[in-house]
Amino acid sequence: xxxxxxxxxxxxxxxxxxxxxxxxxxxxxxxxxxxxxxxxxxxxxxxxxxxxxxxxxxxxxxxxxxxxxxxxxxxxxxxxxxxxxxxxxxxxxxxxxxxxxxxxxxxxxxxxxxxxxxxxxxxxxxxxxxxxxxxxxxxxxxxxxxxxxxxxxxxxxxxxxxxxxxxxxxxxxxxxxxxxxxxxxxxxxxxxxxxxxxxxxxxxxxxxxxxxxxxxxxxxxxxxxxxxxxxxxxxxxxxxxxxxxxxxxxxxxxxxxxxxxx
Amino acid sequence: xxxxxxxxxxxxxxxxxxxxxxxxxxxxxxxxxxxxxxxxxxxxxxxxxxxxxxxxxxxxxxxxxxxxxxxxxxxxxxxxxxxxxxxxxxxxxxxxxxxxxxxxxxxxxxxxxxxxxxxxxxxxxxxxxxxxxxxxxxxxxxxxxxxxxxxxxxxxxxxxxxxxxxxxxxxxxxxxxxxxxxxxxxxxxxxxxxxxxxxxxxxxxxxxxxxxxxxxxxxxxxxxxxxxxxxxxxxxxxxxxxxxxxxxxxxxxxxxxxxxxxxxxxxxxxxxxxxxxx
Numbered sequence: 218x219x220x221x222x223x224x225x226x227x228x229x230x231x232x233x234x235x236x237x238x239x240x241x242x243x244x245x246x247x248x249x250x251x252x253x254x255x256x257x258x259x260x261x262x263x264x265x266x267x268x269x270x271x272x273x274x275x276x277x278x279x280x281x282x283x284x285x286x287x288x289x290x291x292x293x294x295x296x297x298x299x300x301x302x303x304x305x306x307x308x309x310x311x312x313x314x315x316x317x318x319x320x321x322x323x324x325x326x327x328x329x330x331x332x333x334x335x336x337x338x339x340x341x342x343x344x345x346x347x348x349x350x351x352x353x354x355x356x357x358x359x360x361x362x363x364x365x366x367x368x369x370x371x372x373x374x375x376x377x378x379x380x381x382x383x384x385x386x387x388x389x390x391x392x393x394x395x396x397x398x399x400x401x402x403x404x405x406x407x408x409x410x411x412x413x414x415x416x417x418x419x420x421x422x423x424x425x426x427x428x429x430x431x432x433x434x435x436x437x438x439x440x441x442x443x444x445x446x447x448x449x450x451x452x453x454x455x456x457x458x459x460x461x462x463x464x465x466x467x468x469x470x471x472x473x474x475x476x477x478x479x
Numbered sequence: 480x481x482x483x484x485x486x487x488x489x490x491x492x493x494x495x496x497x498x499x500x501x502x503x504x505x506x507x508x509x510x511x512x513x514x515x516x517x518x519x520x521x522x523x524x525x526x527x528x529x530x531x532x533x534x535x536x537x538x539x540x541x542x543x544x545x546x547x548x549x550x551x552x553x554x555x556x557x558x559x560x561x562x563x564x565x566x567x568x569x570x571x572x573x574x575x576x577x578x579x580x581x582x583x584x585x586x587x588x589x590x591x592x593x594x595x596x597x598x599x600x601x602x603x604x605x606x607x608x609x610x611x612x613x614x615x616x617x618x619x620x621x622x623x624x625x626x627x628x629x630x631x632x633x634x635x636x637x638x639x640x641x642x643x644x645x646x647x648x649x650x651x652x653x654x655x656x657x658x659x660x661x662x663x664x665x666x667x668x669x670x671x672x673x674x675x676x677x678x679x680x681x682x683x684x685x686x687x688x689x690x691x692x693x694x695x696x697x698x699x700x701x702x703x704x705x706x707x708x709x710x711x712x713x714x715x716x717x718x719x720x721x722x723x724x725x726x727x728x729x730x731x732x733x734x735x736x737x738x739x740x741x742x743x744x745x746x747x748x749x750x751x752x753x754x755x756x757x
Binding site for chain 1: 540
């Protein structure tokens with residue numbers, strides 16, 4: 218089973234393309250989304266480095282419940298620090314950068330059925346072991362799994378009012394990450410042909426959840442978006458009607474096609 | 480909903496600080512070891528400008544979310560920046576950041592990452608110097624703020640409304656503050672009226688009254704007058720104040736009476752954190 222993937226992004230209205238501070242990356246089995254905190258400096262580099270490393274060398278987080286994550290971050294934090302042009306920075310930019318960059322993170326990996334440990338009961342039940350996905354998250358970048366025109370899973374935010382609170386963020390500054398370890402969320406689920414996964418940063422996630430709560434099936438609107446122009450039109454319409462908060466936007470759609478009857 | 484406009488470079492907001500520089504500002508402020516009121520206020524304003532600049536710093540520069548003005552009133556009523564910015568009224572924040580009058584080096588205690596407290600040298604830029612001389616022409620200071628905002632507001636109709644913060648230790652010696660304050664607070668953008676917050680600072684160490692809803696507990700007519708001309712706190716600022724452990728009700732006003740050093744700083748912090756920065 219292979220996914221079809223589409224990705225779209227736009228900066229906040231009023232900001233330039235260079236000022237877009239979200240990041241996303243994906244391969245066939247791994248997807249990552251990160252939202253660099255606008256209030257911090259050099260956050261876009263931090264968000265970029267997190268998603269890239271997740272695709273190239275995912276942490277063993279699903280085996281050890283987060284223990285390895287701290288070690289996984291260390292080289293990224295060192296790299297971020299090395300890339301800041303400290304000597305050239307004016308006093309305020311230096312002071313700001315010393316506090317570090319901050320970002321949300323959502324990472325998903327899709328496993329294949331064959332790689333799951335074989336269970337003898339599967340033979341008796343005459344069924345295959347399911348395909349399993351696993352995800353972990355810090356902050357309010359979200360995934361939604363849609364099956365048969367219904368939201369099957371929403372992670373890590375489950376209620377729409379959670380979007381207006383200040384999320385915990387991963388910092389490039391090791392000393393600022395103490396609150397992170399306890400708030401790292403992990404989950405897993407199964408997937409099958411026909412399932413669609415949406416990965417998004419907070420503004421679009423909030424929109425999605427509100428529309429979904431109102432039985433408006435927002436996934437159909439997002440599935441209709443085929444080009445960057447479609448996305449830009451959709452965004453400007455929703456922003457004008459105050460349905461979509463003015464923020465950086467990232468949307469990755471992962472559609473598991475195949476024999477959808479199975 | 481008023482007071483909800485996004486603060487952006489296209490639609491910046493502004494702060495005006497009115498600083499009492501009358502002779503009595505040379506007396507010590509409550510809650511400090513004999514530090515003069517004028518020194519405490521100057522430190523608080525410099526620190527506040529510093530924090531505002533850090534908040535708006537991004538990458539190698541500053542985003543101009545605000546224009547800032549300091550007006551001193553005492554022997555004279557004039558813009559109060561020192562050094563390169565002397566004589567300037569409303570200045571974009573990036574220019575303020577790049578033009579301190581001088582930079583002092585101070586030490587502060589910080590955590591070293593392992594939980595140990597260490598002394599660290601930090602740069603402390605100075606834009607505003609303490610002065611204590613003359614009377615208290617508060618009405619004139621409010622009129623000057625009005626003149627500046629009368630020009631600023633029509634050019635920024637989509638902006639979050641300007642906030643004027645008046646810090647004083649005494650009664651106005653001119654016709655102020657009621658008529659001038661009323662005129663000032665009648666200026667408005669599409670997002671709401673100009674806000675005036677008043678902070679009375681004290682030499683006496685008696686409990687301050689911060690963000691009151693009425694004037695029942697205020698001891699004299701001067702305090703009641705300042706309360707009367709203080710703007711109600713919009714919902715966003717009330718929520719922020721609550722999260723910073725202030726107790727306040729729905730009719731709370733931007734007013735502090737008998738503020739000591741600690742309350743002065745907390746008051747200013749809430750007053751200048753109109754959020755929704757984009």
